[in-house]
Amino acid sequence: MQHDATLKVDNLTVDLLTSKTAVRPVDGVSYSVRKGECLAIVGESGSGKTVMNFAPLGLMPAGVSTELSGSVKFNGRELIGLEDGELRHIRGKSIGFIFQDPMSALNPVRRIGRQIAEMAELHLGLSPSAAEARALELIKLVGIPDPEARLRQYPHELSGGLRQRVVIAIALAGEPKLLIADEPTTALDVTVQAQILRLLKDLRKRLDMAMILITHDMGVVASSADDIVVMYAARAVERGPVEEVLTQPRHPYTRALINAIPKSSDTVGTRFRGLSGMPPILGAPNPGCAFAPRCDLAVAECRHTRPLMSQATHSTVRFACPIANTESEIHGTGTCS
Amino acid sequence: MLRYTGNRLQQSVVLLFLASVVCFTLVVSSPGNVAVLIAELRGMIGSPGYVEQIEQEIGLNKPLLIRYADWLGNVIQGDFGISYRTGHDVNADIMNRITVTGMLVAGGAVVATVASLVLGFIGAFWPGGITDRAVRGFALVGASTPTFFVGALVIFMFAVILNLVPAVGFNGLKSWILPWITVAVLPAAVLSRVVRVGLEEAMASPYVLTAKSKGLSRFRIMFRDALPNITPIYINALGTQIGLMTAAAIIVEPLFAWQGMGDYFLNGVRFRDFMVVQACLLLFLTFFIVVNLVVDLTVMATDPRIRRQRSGA
Numbered sequence: 001m002q003h004d005a006t007l008k009v010d011n012l013t014v015d016l017l018t019s020k021t022a023v024r025p026v027d028g029v030s031y032s033v034r035k036g037e038c039l040a041i042v043g044e045s046g047s048g049k050t051v052m053n054f055a056p057l058g059l060m061p062a063g064v065s066t067e068l069s070g071s072v073k074f075n076g077r078e079l080i081g082l083e084d085g086e087l088r089h090i091r092g093k094s095i096g097f098i099f100q101d102p103m104s105a106l107n108p109v110r111r112i113g114r115q116i117a118e119m120a121e122l123h124l125g126l127s128p129s130a131a132e133a134r135a136l137e138l139i140k141l142v143g144i145p146d147p148e149a150r151l152r153q154y155p156h157e158l159s160g161g162l163r164q165r166v167v168i169a170i171a172l173a174g175e176p177k178l179l180i181a182d183e184p185t186t187a188l189d190v191t192v193q194a195q196i197l198r199l200l201k202d203l204r205k206r207l208d209m210a211m212i213l214i215t216h217d218m219g220v221v222a223s224s225a226d227d228i229v230v231m232y233a234a235r236a237v238e239r240g241p242v243e244e245v246l247t248q249p250r251h252p253y254t255r256a257l258i259n260a261i262p263k264s265s266d267t268v269g270t271r272f273r274g275l276s277g278m279p280p281i282l283g284a285p286n287p288g289c290a291f292a293p294r295c296d297l298a299v300a301e302c303r304h305t306r307p308l309m310s311q312a313t314h315s316t317v318r319f320a321c322p323i324a325n326t327e328s329e330i331h332g333t334g335t336c337s
Numbered sequence: 338m339l340r341y342t343g344n345r346l347q348q349s350v351v352l353l354f355l356a357s358v359v360c361f362t363l364v365v366s367s368p369g370n371v372a373v374l375i376a377e378l379r380g381m382i383g384s385p386g387y388v389e390q391i392e393q394e395i396g397l398n399k400p401l402l403i404r405y406a407d408w409l410g411n412v413i414q415g416d417f418g419i420s421y422r423t424g425h426d427v428n429a430d431i432m433n434r435i436t437v438t439g440m441l442v443a444g445g446a447v448v449a450t451v452a453s454l455v456l457g458f459i460g461a462f463w464p465g466g467i468t469d470r471a472v473r474g475f476a477l478v479g480a481s482t483p484t485f486f487v488g489a490l491v492i493f494m495f496a497v498i499l500n501l502v503p504a505v506g507f508n509g510l511k512s513w514i515l516p517w518i519t520v521a522v523l524p525a526a527v528l529s530r531v532v533r534v535g536l537e538e539a540m541a542s543p544y545v546l547t548a549k550s551k552g553l554s555r556f557r558i559m560f561r562d563a564l565p566n567i568t569p570i571y572i573n574a575l576g577t578q579i580g581l582m583t584a585a586a587i588i589v590e591p592l593f594a595w596q597g598m599g600d601y602f603l604n605g606v607r608f609r610d611f612m613v614v615q616a617c618l619l620l621f622l623t624f625f626i627v628v629n630l631v632v633d634l635t636v637m638a639t640d641p642r643i644r645r646q647r648s649g650a
Contacts, residue, residue: 058549059546059549059550061541062464062540062541063464088552088553088554089552090552091549091550091551091552092550092551092552092553093552096550097547097550099543099546099547099550101543104542104543104544105543105544105546105547106544106547107544107547107548107562107565107566108544108566108641108642109565109566109568109639109640109641109642110561110562110565118551118553118561119551122551122552122553123552154641154642156641156642167547170547170551171550174551174552
């Protein structure tokens with residue numbers, strides 16, 4: 001089951017070192033995604049979900065040195081340890097990227113047609129005119145009306161939703177096997193969000209791609225993803241099929257996260273059920289469970305021993321909380337509240 | 338876009354008018370009586386009534402406003418008058434000299450543009466490296482060294498010690514190289530920083546992350562994605578520097594014995610030849626205003642966000 005994974009990440013740890021600071025935004029995370037499937041990675045801001053996907057592919061800002069350990073296999077090929085020159089051939093060609101803010105992700109002074117076509121020139125070896133034709137095809141594929149005119153326009157002449165479609169067209173131009181979408185709908189308004197998600201789902205099925213969807217929106221997860229990884233403070237806390245994790249969250253953090261979503265049964269004036277406390281600072285090493293200070297179930301042991309991911313009883317879900325795991329064994333089910 | 342161009346043209350005409358007022362005011366308010374100087378030049382300083390006669394002759398006894406109106410009226414018709422010192426037609430003198438200065442500024446601008454783009458790009462491409470630090474060092478030294486010293490230095494190095502090019506004169510490419518370098522050092526230093534800093538900023542922007550995710554090489558990203566985005570600030574800075582080069586011409590031309598506008602202006606000032614001074618000042622200011630106009634229109638033409646907005650309105 002795991003050997004045919006498009007992307008298989010094992011025990012990935014990322015350290016970011018600047019001249020003054022060192023942080024570990026990703027700490028021993030494992031997951032995988034198969035062809036045609038969508039994996040959602042959720043977690044709050046700063047939980048490491050973006051770095052986890054960008055760092056192994058060399059997409060980190062200049063001036064930060066990145067140290068990686070563990071294994072990231074793309075179609076069986078190990079990415080960790082590759083030179084940037086080799087990673088470049090994978091970026092864009094085999095793996096496409098969609099970014100959070102389409103307003104700034106496109107170059108403001110270059111025509112949209114060129115920004116799509118250069119991908120086809122670079123990765124498919126097309127001539128400039130053939131690449132333009134390919135750009136036109138792609139722009140039709142992502143459902144942009146009046147495609148010929150759009151190719152000659154500049155990004156500022158398009159709405160946010162259309163720009164995000166252009167970003168998607170760019171990501172698809174190299175005919176990738178894997179699409180990594182970093183909060184693709186966060187900067188868009190709600191009606192456009194739904195359109196973009198539908199488009200992504202449709203394209204994934206049609207082009208038989210694997211997709212990683214980085215988000216903090218549980219609604220997006222429920223409608224789009226097959227599997228889910230929940231991140232907290234650089235670590236994965238729970239991983240499994242979406243329908244199980246969302247309906248029967250096992251890890252205390254996942255439970256609190258899902259419990260925090262406002263329900264239609266809430267009476268008017270009900271306070272938001274947020275999590276008390278603050279997420280930990282990543283610079284300080286933590287020998288125990290990172291969630292322990294905010295956890296209702298925490299015992300003294302939680303602060304000293306790091307909980308490992310282990311399989312839940314009667315389920316394919318894996319999560320990192322021995323306390324909740326034994327508890328569910330006693331009660332026979334993983335449901336909470 | 339047409340409307341914007343029209344507005345800018347209007348502004349420029351107003352500025353030109355103000356510039357003419359400034360030129361005239363500055364010159365008439367400078368100390369010394371021209372009539373006395375002319376009398377001295379003609380060796381008639383002792384003869385009584387001669388100074389008054391000259392004042393009458395060149396119209397110094399008329400009210401200021403009338404003098405200004407006379408001068409401006411002639412200037413608009415393209416007549417800058419006659420040099421009091423030499424009796425030459427100022428127009429003819431300018432026609433002879435303007436090509437020399439034009440040559441100096443155009444050559445200097447090309448050298449400064451090429452040098453600043455290459456140096457700034459290299460610095461930004463290998464940030465923190467030895468080339469980056471060398472470029473930064475050049476920028477610091479270049480921007481803080483006075484032009485006359487640079488001129489003396491390059492003459493000493495390339496003409497005296499290495500004997501590669503002539504030290505002075507205006508005949509052929511070989512004799513133009515040193516003045517071009519001299520006039521280009523300061524602008525090249527300033528502009529290389531503009532390129533270096535601008536590229537660094539642009540390379541941190543989200544569209545560059547997109548370009549990286551496309552698998553493009555760093556060189557290509559910097560050249561095709563980042564560089565076009567700093568064009569507006571670069572052209573603005575370049576325009577200012579080209580304007581300032583005319584000021585540098587006043588120093589550089591005498592240094593290399595070039596008889597251009599800078600040299601002409603300097604002589605004019607020395608002898609209070611105020612028809613010459615007024616003409617030179619007005620031409621310098623006109624050049625500044627025209628350069629600024631060209632800069633604004635070029636920036637508009639190169640930035641699609643501005644270009645399309647104006648045409649859409």
